[in-house]
Amino acid sequence: MIWNETKECMAPDDLKAMQSKRLRKQVERMYLQVPYFRQKMQKLDLHPSDIESIDDIRKLPFTTKEDMRDNYPTGLFASPLSEIVRLHASSGTTGKATIVGYTKKDIDIWTECVARVLSMADIGRNDIIQIAYGYGLFTGGLGLHYGGENIGATVIPMSTSNTRKQLQMMEDLKCTAIACTPSYLLHLMEEVKAQGLEDQICLKAAICGGEPWTEEMREEIESQLKIKAYDIYGLSEIIGPGVAADCKEHKGLHIYEDHFYPEIVHPETLEPVEEGEVGELVITTLTKEGMPMIRYRTKDLTSLSREKCSCGRTMARMSRFKGRSDDMLVLKGVNVFPSQVETALLELPETKPYYLIIVDRVNNMDQVEIQVEVEDEYFSDEIRAMENLQEKITKALKEAIGIQVKVRIVEPKTIERSTGKSTRVIDRRKLV
Numbered sequence: 481m482i483w484n485e486t487k488e489c490m491a492p493d494d495l496k497a498m499q500s501k502r503l504r505k506q507v508e509r510m511y512l513q514v515p516y517f518r519q520k521m522q523k524l525d526l527h528p529s530d531i532e533s534i535d536d537i538r539k540l541p542f543t544t545k546e547d548m549r550d551n552y553p554t555g556l557f558a559s560p561l562s563e564i565v566r567l568h569a570s571s572g573t574t575g576k577a578t579i580v581g582y583t584k585k586d587i588d589i590w591t592e593c594v595a596r597v598l599s600m601a602d603i604g605r606n607d608i609i610q611i612a613y614g615y616g617l618f619t620g621g622l623g624l625h626y627g628g629e630n631i632g633a634t635v636i637p638m639s640t641s642n643t644r645k646q647l648q649m650m651e652d653l654k655c656t657a658i659a660c661t662p663s664y665l666l667h668l669m670e671e672v673k674a675q676g677l678e679d680q681i682c683l684k685a686a687i688c689g690g691e692p693w694t695e696e697m698r699e700e701i702e703s704q705l706k707i708k709a710y711d712i713y714g715l716s717e718i719i720g721p722g723v724a725a726d727c728k729e730h731k732g733l734h735i736y737e738d739h740f741y742p743e744i745v746h747p748e749t750l751e752p753v754e755e756g757e758v759g760e761l762v763i764t765t766l767t768k769e770g771m772p773m774i775r776y777r778t779k780d781l782t783s784l785s786r787e788k789c790s791c792g793r794t795m796a797r798m799s800r801f802k803g804r805s806d807d808m809l810v811l812k813g814v815n816v817f818p819s820q821v822e823t824a825l826l827e828l829p830e831t832k833p834y835y836l837i838i839v840d841r842v843n844n845m846d847q848v849e850i851q852v853e854v855e856d857e858y859f860s861d862e863i864r865a866m867e868n869l870q871e872k873i874t875k876a877l878k879e880a881i882g883i884q885v886k887v888r889i890v891e892p893k894t895i896e897r898s899t900g901k902s903t904r905v906i907d908r909r910k911l912v
């Protein structure tokens with residue numbers, strides 16, 4: 481594929497020279513166009529001429545979600561609105577959404593990045609791709625849509641919801657690929673099984689992302705649907721989906737470093753961590769025009785490897801995302817990520833990957849209940865059997881997360897199915 485050879489397999493020195501040139505240009509432009517950024521640099525006694533190479537990036541200030549809120553709605557734009565052709569907004573659940581703007585060139589770059597992702601998954605002009613990410617302010621739908629059209633695939637803009645129609649389209653139009661959140665794919669999978677449609681489905685690949693999911697979940701999806709599932713990462717503040725994705729080797733997500741420069745820092749000290757160590761991903765956009773970002777703190781936790789991948793690509797790889805630093809729960813003093821619960825449940829044959837962690841504080845003590853669904857054949861009215869199963873799940877979860885939790889087996893299909901990003905945690909401690 482043209483994408484791989486020309487752009488994704490650059491020699492490290494050529495890539496570094498390109499990144500340095502692009503960073504210098506980006507900083508100069510932002511210094512001129514974005515007063516907030518200029519003031520931040522001035523406070524650090526920094527001038528664009530101090531930035532000569534990509535290695536100087538550490539001199540630059542970080543950008544955070546708060547900076548975006550302080551400059552709501554368009555204060556961080558580096559292009560006038562007359563050059564902005566599209567607006568999206570982040571899917572933040574608290575406070576005001578943050579608005580992001582794209583020039584025509586930004587849309588072209590975004591499209592190319594998503595096209596690279598699809599090519600990496602062997603999706604091409606002979607494929608029919610069903611886009612079941614939300615269209616609208618969320619970047620998932622339109623991001624995948626433009627990328628799909630760019631490689632010449634036939635794109636079906638389904639958006640989320642209406643599962644019955646999704647399955648009908650999938651069956652009637654013989655879709656070969658689907659793009660949606662992993663939790664929605666799980667739900668679709670469940671319906672395919674329930675309706676006995678396994679033999680009518682022609683899917684060969686799924687492009688899943690938008691929320692954390694585990695390697696165990698990827699393998700479950702692959703074996704149940706007999707397809708290949710790929711992980712796509714991105715965030716609206718940077719561009720949307722297509723910042724990084726995994727190749728057939730599934731040994732980390734290649735980040736498109738010619739456009740997005742990654743750093744991994746310690747989430748508290750903000751100092752760089754050693755290669756391979758987990759920390760917070762910080763991204764600098766090297767080519768974005770509408771709303772460039774310098775050292776944006778994503779809060780996403782991952783590690784970076786610069787070792788060449790066996791697929792031949794030279795772009796750095798990020799390990800599968802463990803979650804966000806703000807998703808981490810401190811339960812009874814122990815750090816717990818929902819992804820650890822998911823891994824443990826997928827390892828047990830009796831449980832399904834549907835769960836809900838409910839945390840409360842009673843008499844100053846954390847109380848944790850994990851609601852779990854089990855495979856239909858294991859759910860019964862027989863109290864003894866359910867108690868044994870409950871004990872088994874409790875033990876597996878204690879081994880995985882290090883604390884004793886109360887497990888509640890709930891009836892099949894009790895936990896809400898998600899069509900977009902799923903809710904895994906209800907933390908009532910924050911509500912009091």
Ligand code: DLL
Binds near residue numbers: 570711717804
């Ligand atoms: O979720 C963009 C996207 C759409 C990516 C479709 C992939 C597919 P936001 O709504 O701004 O943008 O949310 C970005 O979602 O900071 C991560 O915390 C999380 N996230 C996105 N992709 C992944 C992934 C889109 N593959 C936030 N693994 C990010 C883990 C992910 N977390």
